[in-house]
Amino acid sequence: MTLTDTAVTATLPERLAAVWEELEEHLARVPVLQRLEAGTVTIEDYRRLLFNLRQQVVDGSPWISRAGSNFDIAHFELRSAAIHHAEEEHRDFLMIERDYVAVGGTLDELRAGRKNLGSEALSGYMFTYADRPNPTGLLGAMFIIEGLGAKRAAQWASRFQEVLGLADNQVHFMRYHEQADAGHTGDMDAILTSGLLSEEDADEVVRCAQVVARLYALQLEELDR
Template sequence: MTTETLAPSDTLADRLTAVWDEFEEHLARVPILQRLAEGTVTIDDYRRLLFNLRQQVVDGSPWISRAAASFDVDHFELRSAAIRHAEEEHRDYLMIERDYVAFGGTLAELRAGRKNIGSEALSGYMFHYADRPNPVGLLGAMFIIEGLGARRAAGWASRFQEVLGLADNQVHFMTYHQDADAEHTGNLEAILQSGAIDAEGADEIVRCAQVVARLYALQLTELDR
């Protein structure tokens, strides 16, 4: 089911659920995740995944901070939530670096990396959207990104450990986000259900979620490109 099949009377939660279901379909076609599910994933695959994720994750807190600065006083609660979230996220890339070094990679090669074409598109979109006045639609981006951590990251970590024999300190970034992002998604759901989102805001949230879902899947598909 895609968002286009939904009736106008569907709630924001219904519409976002449809976006998530479509996102899951795209993730199922990502080559590295297919190999992970099949048990044919390699250490090099995992190295490449962390290498590519780090280049985009380092931008996470900056775009959230920029979004916070774009909210006016009438959106004070959203501004406050964004400031808190930026503070919580700004060290996340360091966990990836520690995981990467824990299985033999070097910080020099990791920090000298560049974004793949999917990461370039994702970060570019996030910074562009964050510059809009009152970028309420970014709640849709958070729905996808935080939802991925809460719903999928720990399962991926467990599967990487099962197939590759990785230690806990080599998958810490993924396991950490199960609990951290579950808390974030709980906070997000409270905002989405608070009644503070009008019809126009709901449309922006859904549209942003659709775009970010496609770009995130592209990021995972275009490793190293």
């Protein structure tokens, strides 16, 4: 079944919900998250996760800004939302750096790191897509990334604290994104249901969500590679 065929029988939120279910299935097979769930995760696992996330999070605000600059005046609402979102996101990597140091890492090793295979693919896709004229499909990327913050970050933070005895200042990045991304998803949901998007736009949103969901899970699977 093609994206267009699916659009005939399901609304955009329903189609995105199906993508989210697929993401959950991929996350359930990620080794570090399996260890987290089982209670066998280590402090080294947590440092590795922060190390790998930081390399990709640094790119977040730049690709959002680039997307905003490529929306024309007919897409003013999306341009405005992207610019505002980029401003809110551009310091996020600093929270990861503070958490990393708080659990025994050093800034020198963290800042000397590079993206893993999944992060390279994810960032490359995001920047390439953001260069398109009116890159509306990136709403699908935001659905995945902001959804992870709103729906999973606090759960992961609580579990890391439970298993490893971490303090709040050692999981600040994840804790912060529970609330911040919940607000972002609310703003995005308003756009997705506003009637601003054509059927073609909706197809692009779903396709982008599918790609980003797979690449984000790959990023977590390929820690340090």
